[in-house]
Amino acid sequence: MAKRMPLIVSCASVLIVLFYLVEGRNYPLGSLGHPGPGLYPMLVGAMMLIATSMTVVEAGKGTNQAGISFDWPSGVGWWRVFTVVFAALGYTLLLDPLGDLVVGFLAALAVAWIMGMKTIWKAVIVAAVLSGAFHLVIAYFLGVPLPQGTLFGG
Secondary structure (H helix, E strand, O other): OOOOHHHHHHHHHHHHHHHHHHHHOOOOOEOOOOEOOOHHHHHHHHHHHHHHHHHHHHHHHOOOOOOOOOOOOOOHHHHHHHHHHHHHHHHHHHHHHHOHHHHHHHHHHHHHHHOOOOOHHHHHHHHHHHHHHHHHHHHHHOOOOOOOOHHHOO
16 A cells, blocks of 8 residues: 555645646636736646646656655644645635635645744744735736635625
8 A cells, every 4th residue: 555655645636736727717817918817727737737747657657766765644744734735725715705815824824834833923924925925926026816805805
């Protein structure tokens, strides 16, 4: 079972990426001159699909180029994996009703907390900076409109 675990995880990752891409289709792509809110999920999803598909091939062969041994997480490692996957899934599902800033902040806060940032005010600051910087770069500098959230009149 341990030898098949990288293949199982990489196949599950492909399924998650496909779900991400399907959810991203709900937003308009726009045009090259005026990109829509669906452009970013499609670009990220395409890159993630390429990476996860390559991982499936590598795991299917039973080798990896870096010679890394795969160990299934245990203890706190399980919670870290679960939290990151849950944060990504939650981001996808809650993006439309809550908007990019709120959901980005919550996802970054969850990941910062589970990765070891145990001082809550530091985790809040890191999450606020990360979500704010992401929103600033994508929405203002690149001009891609991100969902503001239907609960907030967006």
